Amino acid sequence: MAIVERPQIYEGTHIPSPTPTILDVPAAIRESENLLQVNFGPNHPSTHGVLRLIVDLDGEEVVGLRAVVGYLHTGFEKNMELKTWWKAITYAPRIDYVSFQNNELVFVLAAEKLLAMEVPEKASLARTLFCELNRIHSHLVWLGTAALELGAISVFWYAFRERDLVLDLFELVGGTRLHTRYFQVGGLAEDIPEGFYPECRKFVEWMPKAINDYERLLTRNEIWLERTEGIGLLSADDAIALAQSGPVLRASGVDWDLRKASPYLSYGEMDFDVPVFDNGDVYDRYRVHMEEMRQSVRIIEQCCDRLEQMEGEPWITDDRKVVLPPREELHTSMESLIHHFKLVTEGFLVPEGEVYVAVESPRGELGCYVVSDGGPRPWRVKFRAPSLVALEATATLMRNALVADLIAIVGSLDTVMGEVDR
Amino acid sequence: MWKGKGPGVFEEELGNLEQKLLLTTVEKAVAWAQGYSIWPATFGLACCAIEMMSIVTSRYDSARFGAEVFRSTPRQADLLIVSGRVAHKMAAPLRQIYDQMLEPKWVIAMGACASSGGMFNNYAVLQGVDKITPVDIHVPGCPPRPEALLEGIVRLQEKIHAGVPPAYEIRGVAT
Amino acid sequence: MTFEGVPGLVERKDEHDETTLVVDPARLVEACLHLRDVEGFRFLADITATDYLGWGARGVAGYYGTAAGRDLNLPGGLGAAAGSQGHARVPRPKAKRFSMNYHLLALRDGAPRVRVQVWLDDGEPVPTVIPVWPTADWHEREVWDLMGIHVEGHPNLQRILMDEDWEGHPLRKDYPIGGEPVRFSGEE
Numbered sequence: 001m002a003i004v005e006r007p008q009i010y011e012g013t014h015i016p017s018p019t020p021t022i023l024d025v026p027a028a029i030r031e032s033e034n035l036l037q038v039n040f041g042p043n044h045p046s047t048h049g050v051l052r053l054i055v056d057l058d059g060e061e062v063v064g065l066r067a068v069v070g071y072l073h074t075g076f077e078k079n080m081e082l083k084t085w086w087k088a089i090t091y092a093p094r095i096d097y098v099s100f101q102n103n104e105l106v107f108v109l110a111a112e113k114l115l116a117m118e119v120p121e122k123a124s125l126a127r128t129l130f131c132e133l134n135r136i137h138s139h140l141v142w143l144g145t146a147a148l149e150l151g152a153i154s155v156f157w158y159a160f161r162e163r164d165l166v167l168d169l170f171e172l173v174g175g176t177r178l179h180t181r182y183f184q185v186g187g188l189a190e191d192i193p194e195g196f197y198p199e200c201r202k203f204v205e206w207m208p209k210a211i212n213d214y215e216r217l218l219t220r221n222e223i224w225l226e227r228t229e230g231i232g233l234l235s236a237d238d239a240i241a242l243a244q245s246g247p248v249l250r251a252s253g254v255d256w257d258l259r260k261a262s263p264y265l266s267y268g269e270m271d272f273d274v275p276v277f278d279n280g281d282v283y284d285r286y287r288v289h290m291e292e293m294r295q296s297v298r299i300i301e302q303c304c305d306r307l308e309q310m311e312g313e314p315w316i317t318d319d320r321k322v323v324l325p326p327r328e329e330l331h332t333s334m335e336s337l338i339h340h341f342k343l344v345t346e347g348f349l350v351p352e353g354e355v356y357v358a359v360e361s362p363r364g365e366l367g368c369y370v371v372s373d374g375g376p377r378p379w380r381v382k383f384r385a386p387s388l389v390a391l392e393a394t395a396t397l398m399r400n401a402l403v404a405d406l407i408a409i410v411g412s413l414d415t416v417m418g419e420v421d422r
Numbered sequence: 423m424w425k426g427k428g429p430g431v432f433e434e435e436l437g438n439l440e441q442k443l444l445l446t447t448v449e450k451a452v453a454w455a456q457g458y459s460i461w462p463a464t465f466g467l468a469c470c471a472i473e474m475m476s477i478v479t480s481r482y483d484s485a486r487f488g489a490e491v492f493r494s495t496p497r498q499a500d501l502l503i504v505s506g507r508v509a510h511k512m513a514a515p516l517r518q519i520y521d522q523m524l525e526p527k528w529v530i531a532m533g534a535c536a537s538s539g540g541m542f543n544n545y546a547v548l549q550g551v552d553k554i555t556p557v558d559i560h561v562p563g564c565p566p567r568p569e570a571l572l573e574g575i576v577r578l579q580e581k582i583h584a585g586v587p588p589a590y591e592i593r594g595v596a597t
Numbered sequence: 598m599t600f601e602g603v604p605g606l607v608e609r610k611d612e613h614d615e616t617t618l619v620v621d622p623a624r625l626v627e628a629c630l631h632l633r634d635v636e637g638f639r640f641l642a643d644i645t646a647t648d649y650l651g652w653g654a655r656g657v658a659g660y661y662g663t664a665a666g667r668d669l670n671l672p673g674g675l676g677a678a679a680g681s682q683g684h685a686r687v688p689r690p691k692a693k694r695f696s697m698n699y700h701l702l703a704l705r706d707g708a709p710r711v712r713v714q715v716w717l718d719d720g721e722p723v724p725t726v727i728p729v730w731p732t733a734d735w736h737e738r739e740v741w742d743l744m745g746i747h748v749e750g751h752p753n754l755q756r757i758l759m760d761e762d763w764e765g766h767p768l769r770k771d772y773p774i775g776g777e778p779v780r781f782s783g784e785e
Contacts, residue, residue: 018752020731042515045464045494049471050512070758071512072468075546075775078768091541097469113613141472160479178469178565240639240704243732254704262708352688355613356700356712358642369645369698373652373688384643384700392735418468421509421758511760545767545775546759 014238015396023395025056025064034058040406042071048145048410049417051391060402065395069388072421080381084347085111085185088378093179095383096419099138101130102361103383103419104183106368109264110357111185114350114372115322121266122313123187128266129200129303130170130182131359132296136207137166138362138414139289139296143214146286146411150227155217162210165203172196185348186323187316197308204301211293218286228282232397232409235280242393245386246364247288248413252280258360270299282412289414292362322348347376356384363387363414385419432577436584449585456500456526457582458488460575463499465519467506470533470565474505482568487575496522501578502555503571507535508548520555526588528558530574533565540564556589600711602635603628617698617712622723625715629699629729638701638711641726644736645698646744649691650770693718695746699726722747743768 016023029035040053050071056064076095080088092107093100105127112119119127144159167177173192174180182189218224234244239252249256257274259267275291277284316323324343325336352374358367364386371380390413397409466474477484478492493499496519508516520529531551534540537560539549551557558581561574586592600609600616605624610617620628632638699713715723725748726733737748738757745766748754756763765772 015731019734020727021734022753042512043465043519050467070756070760071509071515072507073509073511073546073758074468074507074542075544075767076542078774079542079544082774094469094541097472100469116613141475145475157480160476161481164476164479164481177567178473241731243641243730245640256704258708261704261706353613354617354647354698354712355615356643356698356710358702358710365642365702367643367700369643369700371647375655379652380645380647382643382645384645388735389732392732539776543774543776543779545773547776549777 014399021392021395023065023398029058048415051417062398062401062406065398067391067394069420072417076422077381081378084376085350086347090181095422096416098141098416099134099362100179101134102359102366105131106357106359106366108183108185110355110368110370111350113355113357114353117186117317119187120314120317122310123315124266125303125307126188126192129300132299133166133169135296135362136293137163139293142414149407149411158213169199191315197304200304204297207297215290227408228286231282231405232412233280234397238396243389244393247285248390250276251284251288253278258358270302272299282408285412349376383422387415388420390415391420436580439584453583453585457579460489460501461499462489462492462501462503463496464492464494465502465504470505473565473568474503477568477571489575499523501528503530503532504536504551505532507542508551509546510548513548513554517554528578528588529555530559530561531557532561532571533563556593556595558589603631617714619714622715626724626726629726632701633729637703640702640704641730641732642700642702644733644740646740646746647696648770650694652691653687692716697723722749725750
């Protein structure tokens, strides 16, 4: 089997060779006495989870870098192969545990694609609403922790105060703050309860003021600018070659958002902008996150407006081969009873085939590749995690970085180790 | 913690123990001080870590229970809150962190995954952190609410005030 | 898009609104270079391997959850459009044990996607596509780690998710689920 010689991708790339994900110490200083190998071990205070970076330092400068992952490998994919499609949805939110419903969404969309199933409009709008709430939740957690690591400790408390408001909304519909498992194949698990829309509107009114607060604290703050401007540069071509997506890609000047390029759910009908900045540094990634929060609030408001008109409409498809019949019918209809029995014991069957579905999670392109053998259980499930790909870029971003910048750069990539390791 | 909640089985047993275990006033004073100033170590692994972060925030505020700051270095921490699923690869670093803590030290297994492996009964996840460290309090939930974790911390405080020794002494294991 | 000029193309499948190009493993890198440079698929979204050991060992019965699945007039055929009408069916057999899937995306309006698929037997290696897309690095390491498919030419083929001294490739179908035995759970 012929092995192709390594062609340069293009002139001027900063991606290291031969291994794109390892920054090797230059031969000139390899024997130097100043070289110090430090382990930013799996347990470290910046709360990105269990990432291990083995860093070679020449004084303060980072000259060598290697990332070791796998400290949170949970075996999701193998577990999901053993459960029915319905039960496997429960595993999904724990993969990217900060924007949890995006994982549920992508898995459910994949199953629905194989089933060629139409979802009622109310469910589609509600899914859009909750995905945007998840985006705000994820960006708030990111903002709190990233600012905490760079020393802006008070932002952590403000961001988490709003995060609690978002979680209150989740608790209202799903019963639990995190991992609500609210999405079901065919629509939503339950109807949106009474009292949700006034609470949602209160949140929508309050949130832009909160975002203004954060921007007042950080955006023109001299220390923040010094620590984030010009750090961790990533060119647009490098970003595409490294398959970056989401805020990292948009901060490098590439106008790419799956919600606009190939709209799914109800994004095609929503009016919102996608922030794109040019410099590709940590500061621009911060600005992309803040703008995205504002745009998410706009989308939530539009969804709320339309959902309020849809009281009483179905929230899940009525295909009884896949969805449980309403409980009242079980008393009178024999077919409903049989459907209920088959769905609860064996589970619904999904036709044979393989699909890949991708959504725009707060971190980028979250994809789910599903292979079905026509049975009640998935044959293979693979989640394409944007954080894994983002960590591949660490070696490229750390060129000429100082130790203090290392924390800022890893923070700006917005990685969640749960989805890196799955 | 709740108004109108009378002493349950747990509290009564602790009350009985207090008569037997804490004999001297000095011991009682030391236990009072230890219980009301437990400083946790930052050991967030997965989803439970996000809920653990929220107990520091203003709505739940663990500082009023004495858990003032989360220390990043285990050498200055008293409490290890194992929050999240423990992969086999992470088991060795976890034990190392536990070993670096100074006595007396306590461990809270937060969530279903830390207590027993949770929903992940497979090749990759350690089925409960009590397989490698002695655990004082298990907090159930997936993830437990911040109030549940605070209840776990409060019960740990009650245990300490009652004079119950930390788990490594009860189980007679090396620390 | 016609994809006729892709070197090493064996078969093209269009199902569920997706295009899959089955390619000869010996000419994989050429095909990828063609797709990247000529067709414009600059974004490698994902590399996944699937193990088809035991595929079709149990027939699956019942109606599919589509309206067509319940139509008694449609003969039991292939794909999602036909239903089984209650009879046990066996999925279409696969030629080899492993499939490596490369999911590509072109950054244009409409987000065109294509899947490049390569079929391998146990022990057959596959060439690395790092020269084409550098992001393939960790994906290929994961495929080696969890599925045991050797990637030739990879500069750093180490385990990435499991411990370095782990034995076995966990996501293979003949690898047990592990964990603690639980009574009556039916999983081993």
